[in-house]
Amino acid sequence: xxxxxEVTNSNFELEVLKSDLPVLVDFWAPWCQPCLMMVPTLNExxxxxxxxxxxxxxxxxxxxxxxxxxxYQIQSIPNMKLFKNGQIVKEFIGLRPKDIFKSxxxxxx
Amino acid sequence: xxxxxxxxxxxxxxxxxxxxxSRYKVNNLVIGEALGxxxxxxxxxxxFPSEQEVKGMDLxxxxxxxxxxxxxxxxxxxIIGIDKTKNNKFKLTTQNKKEFFAETILLATGTKHRKLDLxxxxxxxxxxxxxxxxxxxMFYRDKTVAVIGGSDSANTxxxxxxxxxxxxxxxxxxxxLRGEILWIEQIxxxxxxxxxxxxxxxxxxxxxxxxxxxxDQPYQGKxxxxxxxxxxxxGTFPQKVLIKELKLETDKKNYIxxxxxxxxxxxxxxxxxxxxxxxxxFHQVITACSEGAIAAESIFKFxxxxxxxxxxx
Numbered sequence: 001x002x003x004x005x006e007v008t009n010s011n012f013e014l015e016v017l018k019s020d021l022p023v024l025v026d027f028w029a030p031w032c033q034p035c036l037m038m039v040p041t042l043n044e045x046x047x048x049x050x051x052x053x054x055x056x057x058x059x060x061x062x063x064x065x066x067x068x069x070x071x072y073q074i075q076s077i078p079n080m081k082l083f084k085n086g087q088i089v090k091e092f093i094g095l096r097p098k099d100i101f102k103s104x105x106x107x108x109x
Numbered sequence: 110x111x112x113x114x115x116x117x118x119x120x121x122x123x124x125x126x127x128x129x130x131s132r133y134k135v136n137n138l139v140i141g142e143a144l145g146x147x148x149x150x151x152x153x154x155x156x157f158p159s160e161q162e163v164k165g166m167d168l169x170x171x172x173x174x175x176x177x178x179x180x181x182x183x184x185x186x187x188i189i190g191i192d193k194t195k196n197n198k199f200k201l202t203t204q205n206k207k208e209f210f211a212e213t214i215l216l217a218t219g220t221k222h223r224k225l226d227l228x229x230x231x232x233x234x235x236x237x238x239x240x241x242x243x244x245x246x247m248f249y250r251d252k253t254v255a256v257i258g259g260s261d262s263a264n265t266x267x268x269x270x271x272x273x274x275x276x277x278x279x280x281x282x283x284x285x286l287r288g289e290i291l292w293i294e295q296i297x298x299x300x301x302x303x304x305x306x307x308x309x310x311x312x313x314x315x316x317x318x319x320x321x322x323x324x325d326q327p328y329q330g331k332x333x334x335x336x337x338x339x340x341x342x343x344g345t346f347p348q349k350v351l352i353k354e355l356k357l358e359t360d361k362k363n364y365i366x367x368x369x370x371x372x373x374x375x376x377x378x379x380x381x382x383x384x385x386x387x388x389x390x391f392h393q394v395i396t397a398c399s400e401g402a403i404a405a406e407s408i409f410k411f412x413x414x415x416x417x418x419x420x421x422x
Contacts, residue, residue: 031166032244033149037142040185060247069248075318075338076235076245093235097204 002043007056009064015056017086022109023054027069027079029061034095035078041098048102053109082108111210112138113412114405115201117188117351118217120146122382122397122404124172126215129405131179135412138209139176139183140201145169146219147345147383148394151262152243152269156289157394165243168394191354199377212415213408216355216365216373216380217401220345220392225257229313233339237319242266242340251275252337255322257310261288263342264296270340271301278334279304280324313339345392347384360386371404377411379404 007015007025016023026042028035046055060069060077072081072088080092082105090108092101114130116123119141130137143149151165160168173183186203194200194210201209222240224230230238239245242256246269254274256267259281267279279286279296284306286293296302305328312323314333321335328334347363358366358374364386371379371387381387381400388396 029244029247031152031164032241033143033145033166034241034244036144037185066247073236073318075237075248076239076241079235091235 001047003046003050003055004042005054005056007058008062009068012058012068015054016083019054019083021052021054022089023056023083024105025081025083026055026057027060027072027074027081028057028077029059031061032077037095038078038080041096041101044098045102045105049105049109053105084109110138111198112136113211114138114213114215114408115140115199115209115211116215116217117141117201118146118215118219118382118384119144119173119183119185120217120219120382120397121148121169121172121394122219122401123215123217124169124176125398125401126217126381126405126408127176127181127183127401128172128179129402130408131176131181133405133409135405135409137181138211139181140186140188140203140209141183142185142187142218144173144183144185147222150241150243151265152246153265154394155291188351191351212412213377213379214355215371215401215404215408216351216357216378216384217382217397218348218351219383219397220347222341223344223346225310225341225343227310227313233313233315233319236317237315237337238313238339238341240341242269242342245338245340246270246273249274249338253335254278254338254340255280255310255334255336256340256342257281258342258344259283259286259288260342260344261292262344264288264292266340266342267302268292268295268299271299274338275301277302278336280308280310281306282309283307310339345383352384362386364390367400369403370407371400372407379408 081088082090113135114137116139148165148169190202192200199211253276255278257280271277309325310322311325314321321333365380367385381404382397383392
């Protein structure tokens with residue numbers, strides 16, 4: 001079972017910025033094919049890295065979310081940012097194979 | 110799992126082949142890295158009969174639903190190896206370590222976006238450089254952007270961006286845009302769009318993100334163009350990995366050579382869609398569908414003959 005959390009404007013601060021665990025936020029949109037292609041990988045990683053990393057998704061299509069997309073300078077999706085203690089520590093842009101992505105994440109979390 | 114046919118690629122060619130194969134009762138499976146292939150990214154398609162105007166994503170979703178309604182399973186995964194078994198079947202291994210067996214293969218893996226091959230292109234990817242206008246246009250509301258390219262995909266990207274951005278430059282190396290005249294007419298009369306002909310981008314500049322591009326010759330007296338985003342639409346190329354592994358014969362541009370039945374030079378392997386040199390190299394949704402249908406019928410006949418031979422023995 002995927003442990004991905006859908007975040008919104010209202011719970012972004014609580015789920016991401018104030019999280020005790022590192023958080024990977026996937027900025028995505030339904031019309032972005034590479035974003036959809038990342039879904040199985042993110043689902044699996046959310047289980048495999050459970051307890052070490054939280055994975056959240058923010059749908060940038062929703063008008064109320066666009067301020068967050070601007071704030072985090074999203075210019076291209078999929079864009080996945082890794083937050084630790086409320087700060088961005090790494091950014092991943094575009095599709096990535098699961099194994100490589102997993103080791104990239106493990107090296108930072 | 111054992112199938113009569115495994116279709117690699119889940120774009121229009123692969124999905125159409127699956128629809129035809131299922132109706133011929135050919136037991137088939139579709140494996141694709143990307144549902145819908147490149148068409149998914151087309152923000153508007155206006156030349157597919159019966160659809161006056163449709164988003165690529167919607168068109169290909171309908172195709173997928175059609176294929177699935179006939180019972181086919183579509184697996185989202187990547188093929189990393191194809192081997193021949195002792196009894197002359199194909200064994201396909203996926204990235205997620207799954208194995209599938211097939212009597213015949215249809216390769217319909219399509220093409221990938223071509224990059225500019227400029228220094229710092231990777232650094233700016235996602236920071237001003239994009240290869241998918243449909244995905245990223247909305248991040249450039251009221252900004253200034255440029256599109257590189259002059260064929261249908263570039264033209265439609267330009268028109269889509271003009272709906273969102275403040276200003277769109279379209280930079281093309283030739284003296285005239287190519288493709289459907291209807292798109293070109295819309296570009297030329299859109300006051301937000303400026304086409305820069307006979308020009309190429311020489312370099313990308315910026316600190317954290319792309320800030321400007323340097324042209325190989327001056328435009329309105331200046332060689333640099335200040336922009337917020339650059340959309341690269343300079344064509345596509347066939348994905349080579351499986352072509353090499355299966356030892357398929359290709360033309361000079363690496364497209365798979367097929368005969369009238371979409372058969373490749375290798376026994377039991379067919380190819381369809383943008384990855385082939387078929388349909389006069391006219392890479393369209395409708396030609397991909399057509400090639401998929403032709404391949405499926407040819408595979409059906411091949412399997413029938415094989416069955417008859419086996420039965421007569």
